[in-house]
Amino acid sequence: MSTGILLQLAQTLLAILLAPLLMGWVNQCRAWLQGRSAPPITQPYRTLKKLFHKDAVIAHNASPLFRFAPYMIFACMALAAGIVPTIANDLPFSPAADVIALVGIFALARVFLALAAMDIGTAFGSLGARREMLVSFLAEPALLMVFFTASFIAQSTELPVIVATLAHREFAIYPSITFAAVAFWMISVAENARIPVDNPGTHLELTMIHEAMILEYSARHLALIEWAVALKLFTYSALGIALFVPWGIAAQGDLAALPLALLAMVAKLLLGGAALAFLETISAKLRLFRAPEFLGTAFLLAVLGMLIHFLLEV
Amino acid sequence: MTNGFYSYFADPVQWAWAGVMFWLVLGFAALLLQGSQRLLIRLVFPLGALGALFIAGVGVAGLLLPASAVILPIGLPDLPFHLRLDALSAFFMVLLGGAAFGITVYAMGYFRNMAAGPLALLILWYHLFLGGMVTVMLADDAYAFMVAWEVMALSSYFLVTTDHDLPEIRHAGFLYLLIAHVGAVALLLCFGVLQGGHGDYTFDTMRLAELTPFWASAAYLLALFGFGAKAGIVPMHVWLPEAHPAAPSPVSALMSGVMLKTAIYGLLRVTFDLLNVQIGWWGTLALALGLITALYGVIFAAVQSDMKRLLAWSSIENVGVILAGFGLTLIFYTDGKGAMAALTLTAVLYHSINHAFFKGLLFLGTGAVLHATGERRMGKLGGLIRTMPWTAWLTLIGALAIAGLPPLNGFVSEWLLLQAFLLTPNLTQPYLNMVIPVAAASVALAAALAAYVVVKFYGVIFLGQPRDAALQHAHEASWPKRLGMLWLAAGCVLLGLFPAQVIGWLSPVVQLLTKQTLVNDGNWLMLAPVSAERASYAPLIFFAVVGVVLLLTFIWVRRVYHGRVRRSDPWDCGYPEQDARMQDSAEGFGQPIRQIFEVFMKVERETPDPFSRTPHYHGASLDKIWFILYEPIARLTGWLSEQAGRLQHGRIQWYLIYSFATLIFLLVFTTR
Numbered sequence: 001m002s003t004g005i006l007l008q009l010a011q012t013l014l015a016i017l018l019a020p021l022l023m024g025w026v027n028q029c030r031a032w033l034q035g036r037s038a039p040p041i042t043q044p045y046r047t048l049k050k051l052f053h054k055d056a057v058i059a060h061n062a063s064p065l066f067r068f069a070p071y072m073i074f075a076c077m078a079l080a081a082g083i084v085p086t087i088a089n090d091l092p093f094s095p096a097a098d099v100i101a102l103v104g105i106f107a108l109a110r111v112f113l114a115l116a117a118m119d120i121g122t123a124f125g126s127l128g129a130r131r132e133m134l135v136s137f138l139a140e141p142a143l144l145m146v147f148f149t150a151s152f153i154a155q156s157t158e159l160p161v162i163v164a165t166l167a168h169r170e171f172a173i174y175p176s177i178t179f180a181a182v183a184f185w186m187i188s189v190a191e192n193a194r195i196p197v198d199n200p201g202t203h204l205e206l207t208m209i210h211e212a213m214i215l216e217y218s219a220r221h222l223a224l225i226e227w228a229v230a231l232k233l234f235t236y237s238a239l240g241i242a243l244f245v246p247w248g249i250a251a252q253g254d255l256a257a258l259p260l261a262l263l264a265m266v267a268k269l270l271l272g273g274a275a276l277a278f279l280e281t282i283s284a285k286l287r288l289f290r291a292p293e294f295l296g297t298a299f300l301l302a303v304l305g306m307l308i309h310f311l312l313e314v
Numbered sequence: 315m316t317n318g319f320y321s322y323f324a325d326p327v328q329w330a331w332a333g334v335m336f337w338l339v340l341g342f343a344a345l346l347l348q349g350s351q352r353l354l355i356r357l358v359f360p361l362g363a364l365g366a367l368f369i370a371g372v373g374v375a376g377l378l379l380p381a382s383a384v385i386l387p388i389g390l391p392d393l394p395f396h397l398r399l400d401a402l403s404a405f406f407m408v409l410l411g412g413a414a415f416g417i418t419v420y421a422m423g424y425f426r427n428m429a430a431g432p433l434a435l436l437i438l439w440y441h442l443f444l445g446g447m448v449t450v451m452l453a454d455d456a457y458a459f460m461v462a463w464e465v466m467a468l469s470s471y472f473l474v475t476t477d478h479d480l481p482e483i484r485h486a487g488f489l490y491l492l493i494a495h496v497g498a499v500a501l502l503l504c505f506g507v508l509q510g511g512h513g514d515y516t517f518d519t520m521r522l523a524e525l526t527p528f529w530a531s532a533a534y535l536l537a538l539f540g541f542g543a544k545a546g547i548v549p550m551h552v553w554l555p556e557a558h559p560a561a562p563s564p565v566s567a568l569m570s571g572v573m574l575k576t577a578i579y580g581l582l583r584v585t586f587d588l589l590n591v592q593i594g595w596w597g598t599l600a601l602a603l604g605l606i607t608a609l610y611g612v613i614f615a616a617v618q619s620d621m622k623r624l625l626a627w628s629s630i631e632n633v634g635v636i637l638a639g640f641g642l643t644l645i646f647y648t649d650g651k652g653a654m655a656a657l658t659l660t661a662v663l664y665h666s667i668n669h670a671f672f673k674g675l676l677f678l679g680t681g682a683v684l685h686a687t688g689e690r691r692m693g694k695l696g697g698l699i700r701t702m703p704w705t706a707w708l709t710l711i712g713a714l715a716i717a718g719l720p721p722l723n724g725f726v727s728e729w730l731l732l733q734a735f736l737l738t739p740n741l742t743q744p745y746l747n748m749v750i751p752v753a754a755a756s757v758a759l760a761a762a763l764a765a766y767v768v769v770k771f772y773g774v775i776f777l778g779q780p781r782d783a784a785l786q787h788a789h790e791a792s793w794p795k796r797l798g799m800l801w802l803a804a805g806c807v808l809l810g811l812f813p814a815q816v817i818g819w820l821s822p823v824v825q826l827l828t829k830q831t832l833v834n835d836g837n838w839l840m841l842a843p844v845s846a847e848r849a850s851y852a853p854l855i856f857f858a859v860v861g862v863v864l865l866l867t868f869i870w871v872r873r874v875y876h877g878r879v880r881r882s883d884p885w886d887c888g889y890p891e892q893d894a895r896m897q898d899s900a901e902g903f904g905q906p907i908r909q910i911f912e913v914f915m916k917v918e919r920e921t922p923d924p925f926s927r928t929p930h931y932h933g934a935s936l937d938k939i940w941f942i943l944y945e946p947i948a949r950l951t952g953w954l955s956e957q958a959g960r961l962q963h964g965r966i967q968w969y970l971i972y973s974f975a976t977l978i979f980l981l982v983f984t985t986r
Contacts, residue, residue, distance in 0.1 A: 052875045059884040061779065063699045065710075075863040079856070095840060096855040097720070100729050104720040107765055111717060114769045118898075121697060121778030122886040126898035129773060133766040134906040140765070141758035144732075148754060151736055157849040203887065216885055220871050292910055299755070306751045 003255070004092040011091070012082035019081070019234035020044035020227065022273055029277035044230060051223035059120045059216055069116035070217065070224040076109035077231040084238045087261040088250045089160050089167075098157040099147040103140060106191070109228070110136055117213035124205065128212025131288060135197060135209065138295035139190045142183055145302035149180045150243055152309055159242065167246035175312060179305030181244045186298035188236040190291070192229070195280045197291050207285055241268045325382030326375045327399035330407065330452055333369045334445040337362065341441035344434045351430035355422055358437055362444070363418035369448060370411025376404025377822050389457060396516050398454035401822035402587070405663060406451045406579045408819075412805060413571045413670040414444055420678050420798025421564040423791065424685065436476060436562075442469040443568065450576050456505035456515040463501065463576075467494040470573060473565040474557050483560045490557035493550060497543030501580075504536035508588055520588045530591045537584040538600065545577035545633045548607040549939045554630055555614070559622035559690070563681025566622060570629040571674035575666050578636055582662075585644065586827040594743070597644030604641055605753055608634030608760040613914060615767045616907040617935040619900035621680045621692050624771055625673065628716065631760060632669045636662055638757060639731050643828070645746060646734075652830035654737045657843050659824050660817055660832050661730035667816075668723040668809055672715040675802035676771075679709030682791035682799070683775060687784070692771075692900035697780040701788045704796050706776045711803040715810065717768040718761045721853040721860075723809035726816075726841070728761055733849050763907075770903045779894040811853050813841045901933045908935055916941060 024041040031038035058067070083094050083102055097105065114129035151157045153176070154165035166177075190197040193210035202208055203215075214225050242249070248264030250257040286294055344358050376382075381400035389395045399407075421440070425433055446466035453459035471494070475487035509515055510523030525533065539550070546554035558566050585592065611630030618624035639662035646655035680690075682705040689695055699706035715722035735754035741747055780786055791799070809816060814834050821831045835850075836842035842850040884892055908917065915935040922929035961972070 052871070055876075055878045055880050057880045057882050057885075060881050061697070061700065061884075063777070065699060065777070071864050071867055072860075074867055075860045078863045078867075079859050082859070093855070093859070095836075095842075095846065095850040096852040096859070098849050098851060100732055100849075101720055101725075101851050101856065104718070104725050104729075107717070107762075108714075108719045111714065111719060111765055111769060115773055115777060118769070118773035118777040119699075120884045120886075121894065121897050122884050122892065123889075123896040123898075124886055126773065126778065126903065129769060130898060130903050130906065133769050137759070137762040137766050140762040141755055144758045145751075145755055148736060148751065152751075156847060157733070157736065158847065161847060205887070215887060218885075220875060224867070224871070289906075289909065292906075299759075303752060303755050306755075307748060310747050310751070 007088050008082065008091050008093050011086055011088060012078065015081040015086060015234060015238070016078055016231060019230040020048060022234050022237065022269055023230040025270065026233070026273045026277050029274045030280060033277055033281040044226070048223050048227060051218075051226070052220050054219040056219040056221060058218075061120065062216075063119055066116050066119040066216075067221065069112045070221040070228075072112045073109045074224045074228045074231075076105050076112075077228040077235065080105045080109075080235045081231050081238075083159060084235055085160055085163050085242050085249060086238045087258060087265050089163050091160055094158065094160050099151065099159055099162070100144065100157055102159070103144050103147070106143075106232075107136070107140060109232075113213055113225075117216075120216045122216065124208075124212045124215050127205070128209055128215070131209040132213060135190050135291055135295065138292055138299055139187045142295060142299040142302045143187050143191070145299065145306055146180045146184045146187065146243075149176050149302065149306045149309055152306065153177075163242045163246050163249060164251065166243065167249055176305045176309035177244065179301050179308060181240075183298045183302035183305065184240055184243065186294065186301070188240060189276075189279075190295055190298070192233050192236055194276065196283045196286045197294060199285050207288070237269055237272050238265075241265070241272065325384065325399070326372050326379055326404070327382040327384050327397050327452065329372045329375070330369065330399055330448060331384065331386070331397060333365055333372060334448050334452075336365050336368075337441040337445040337448075340365065341438040341445075344437035344441075348430050348434040351428075351433060354430060354433050354437060355426055359418055359422040359425075362437075362441055363415050363422075366411045366414035366418055366444070368411070370408050370415065372399075373404045373407030373409075373411055374819075376407065377401055377819055383454060389461075393455060393457050393515060395458040396454035396518075397449075397452040397458065398517070399452060401826045402579070402582060403451040405667075405820065405823045406575060407448060409575055409667045409670050410444070410447055410451070410572050412667070413674045413802065414568065416798045416801035416805070417564045417567045417571070417674055417678065418798075419801065420567075420681070420795050423794030423798070424562065424564050424681055426792065426794075432476070436473065439469045439472045440565070443473060443565075443573075447572060447576055451579055454517045456509070456517070456520075460498070460502060460505070463498060466573065466576065467491070467498065470561075470565070470569060474561045474569075476562050476565070477560075486553075486556035486560040489553045493543050493553040497540045497550070500536045500540035500543070504533050504540055504584065507533040507536065508584070517588060521590070524590060527591060527593060530589055531593060531596070533589060534585060534593075534596050537581060538603075541577040541581045541584075542603070542637075544580075545574050545637070546607075546630045547603055547633065547637060548610045548630070549943055551607065551611070551630050552937065552940055552944060555618075555623050555626040555937075558626035558629065559620060563622070563677050563684060566625075567674040567677035567681075570626065570677060571670040574629060574633055575670060578633075578640070578662075578666055581640060582827065585640075586647075592644060592648050594645065594648040597641045597646075597648060598746070598749075599641070600644060601638050601641030601750075601753055604634045604636070604638030605756045605760075606634070607631070607637060609756060609763075610634070610914065612760050612763040612767060613907060613911045614935070614937065616763060616770065617901075617904040617915065619692055619904070619933075620690050621683070621695075621771065621775060622677070622690055624692075624767065625676055625680065628764070628767060629669075629673055631764065632665070632673065632716075635728075635731070635757065635760065636665050636669070638753065639665065639734070642731075642734055642750075642753075645741070645750075646737075647828060649741055649743065651737075651741070652828055653832075653844075654734065655828040656824045656830040656832045657730065657737070658734040659828055660820050660843070661727050661734055663820050663823060664730060664809075664813075664816065665727035668715070668727050668806070671802050671805040671809065672712045672722075672724060675712035675799055675806065676709060676716065678795070678799050678802065679705055679712060680775075682795050683788075686788040686791070687782075689782070692774045694782050695775045695780075695785065696778045696782075696894065696897065697776070697785060698788060699776040701786065702776075702790045705791050705799070708796070708799040708803045709776065710772060711806055713768045713772045715806040717765040719765070720851075721810050721857040723806050726810055726813045726851075726853065728757075729841075729851055730843060731757060733843060736849075737844070766907065770900065774898070774900050774903060778897045779892075781894045781897070781899075811857060813851070813853060814838050817841065817843070901931075904935075914938055
């Protein structure tokens with residue numbers, strides 16, 4: 001139990017500390033693919049450091065909610081990162097929240113971000129909040145359906161149980177999981193504000209969603225939000241890996257397998273990040289009202305995956 | 315009776331009746347106290363609130379003690395009032411008492427400036443309404459039930475039309491009265507079927523009546539229609555977005571939070587207790603209706619621009635979720651899966667009590683805003699978190715709870731319901747296995763849309779810049795109002811943090827209806843309804859971790875770096891002109907939903923001329939069902955009465971001929 005708790009703490013801390021690295025890696029890959037000279041992989045840390053040192057500039061009419069939200073969002077994302085199995089599948093903390101609660105955590109962070117965006121009362125803030133909620137009202141149930149497919153297979157909504165079941169199944173291409181994986185990719189792209197749903201690199205009012213919400217933030221508050229965004233990307237990647245390519249994860253109490261699990265995880269993250277950068281490079285941003293269609297497709301795919309599980313696999 | 319006076323108060327059911335009588339006395343005493351407005355506010359409302367607390371306490375006792383019954387010497391000569399308090403009634407009494415306490419304390423502040431005459435009358439209706447609802451829950455024969463049901467409907471009608479000098483409120487009240495009575499007729503017929511030809515209208519006889527599947531289905535459908543009209547199930551929902559916002563806010567809170575639950579109570583009572591057989595397709599029908607209601611309600615909530623109307627539509631959504639859970643319970647129950655039915659029923663009851671607390675809280679919050687600003691249109695509000703921090707932060711708790719966000723109470727019931735959906739692969743009927751995942755997807759979609767609605771509701775009213783200069787001087791809610799909201803907010807938090815305990819209290823109800831209890835496999839901290847391997851949720855740990863991480867981050871950022879803050883104008887991408895009118899209006903925030911779901915709506919839009927000096931914008935998204943279903947019915951009724959009107963001439967000769975013809979006809983008809 002005590003090793004479990006240590007492992008849990010170590011894993012969560014590691015996730016928090018290393019999450020910006022993944023962001024740096026994705027940015028680096030993207031720069032290479034676009035023929036630009038890439039920033040160093042540690043660039044996100046430098047940005048965070050710079051932001052933490054700056055003086056916070058806050059609008060005159062900002063309410064306490066505006067200053068509270070970044071901490072809340074960061075705490076939610078840290079909790080989410082702590083629940084998802086990354087290198088070890090033995091998390092004493094995970095019974096506190098299963099996959100449905102995980103979706104709830106993401107929703108909690110999102111609602112706070114959207115509310116904070118509306119707090120100052122600028123045109124961009126409410127525009128961003130509205131668009132974010134538009135994207136999420138389809139993405140969230142779709143994510144839940146992906147989890148449901150996995151839960152039906154594992155007969156459980158506990159992430160460690162799901163991962164253990166999926167990791168120890170006979171290797172084959174399961175149609176339900178394939179559908180779910182495609183849906184999950186589409187959802188993660190949308191939820192992490194990436195192309196084609198949103199563009200993290202733009203401040204053009206016609207297109208921005210996430211950036212519009214955090215326009216008014218600066219210094220430490222912005223740093224916490226940026227960090228939370230990196231954590232979210234990491235959590236989604238870890239989730240995708242745990243659900244769809246879980247092989248190599250250390251089983252419960254198997255400490256000897258940890259180094260190998262760590263290596264496997266790093267390799268999968270490197271590959272996944274590169275794939276994300278590649279797909280972002282070859283696709284264009286969708287018009288805003290195409291985004292619901294994109295997510296509607298993801299939702300349908302997720303539901304289809306679940307139905308196919310009943311039709312073919314039970 | 316042998317022990318003298320004290321035997322009148324031996325059982326919980328008698329205490330409950332004493333509580334009802336106390337409210338009635340209080341209500342009529344208010345009429346005598348018309349002279350002193352201060353006394354009405356300072357004495358009658360607090361006593362009424364204590365009565366609510368007492369009723370909640372009796373409910374708790376009813377959950378712990380065995381069922382008790384009493385026959386009162388009032389009513390018809392051969393059918394006195396039968397009252398009975400079992401676990402199901404007791405649970406709904408806890409719901410009523412718990413919510414009504416906070417609402418009544420709030421009412422003390424809300425009605426403070428009302429003139430003594432109307433106030434005394436309002437207090438009478440208010441307490442009759444409360445007493446009627448409790449009696450509905452206690453009634454053990456159809457006569458007592460219908461009398462209480464009518465008391466509830468009529469007193470709430472008078473409460474809705476408190477501001478009867480406004481024509482739209484009179485209109486809303488009329489619509490409410492009409493649909494309430496259409497529903498009541500269905501309930502009368504339902505009880506007629508249920509008594510199975512015995513001619514005895516006590517619930518005990520009904521429990522014993524052996525109905526054929528046809529008649530049982532007829533009774534169920536009538537109950538679904540009758541209670542559905544009260545609960546606002548699509549397509550009988552049209553009165554709800556009119557009547558609930560029309561009432562004064564505490565009454566809206568009672569109607570949405572508690573009165574809708576009496577319909578859920580009735581549905582549970584008739585289906586699981588009074589009917590001897592349950593048939594599988596009943597559940598499928600209720601599930602489908604519930605999902606349609608939930609999605610329809612939440613979509614319309616997203617496009618409303620009146621804050622109370624938005625909440626009313628959101629009540630329709632929540633009733634839909636409860637009905638869907640009820641349908642799933644029936645499906646499991648008729649399939650012989652008692653344990654799963656127990657889980658689903660727990661989710662239904664849990665959501666019922668959650669909705670009473672968070673919707674009550676939100677209606678009270680809008681009441682405070684309405685009093686402070688005189689404005690219900692969200693497009694005229696904004697930025698109130700700065701002038702009304704108490705109201706804003708307490709309402710935020712309700713808003714997060716209704717969005718189904720952890721660790722508050724809305725999430726727990728949603729979680730339980732989704733867990734129930736995940737159990738369906740074990741059903742024997744394969745087609746249900748296929749349909750129910752889609753149903754789960756719809757519930758998830760409704761929950762996600764509820765988050766959209768909440769961000770709109772809260773963001774437009776409390777955040778941003780005030781859309782009107784007068785809002786700068788909006789005053790904070792008075793102390794009784796704050797206390798009332800605080801009570802309901804505390805309920806939301808506690809129901810969210812201690813689900814394992816709540817489920818323990820619900821188990822007698824679940825046992826009564828499904829003959830099974832839900833076993834919590836976790837400990838006092840953790841909710842694990844089926845087995846800990848399968849699913850678990852520990853809100854307290856969840857809350858603690860978020861809190862600790864939040865605090866640590868805060869301390870770390872402040873310690874390692876600094877806490878310097880500079881205030882300036884908003885950045886907004888460098889636009890120099892900042893104007894409250896540049897924010898999203900309520901219509902603007904709902905625009906994406908309107909665009910996506912336009913098929914369900916009739917959109918009216920009136921855009922101003924670009925050169926107009928006084929631009930005026932009007933937009934409304936109207937319910938198509940009103941035009942498709944109700945207007946033809948209204949036209950048909952109008953046409954029929956016009957035809958019947960031709961018989962009327964006002965000449966006595968003609969009326970004599972009518973009487974004569976009728977007499978001849980009856981003679982021929984009866985002597986044949």
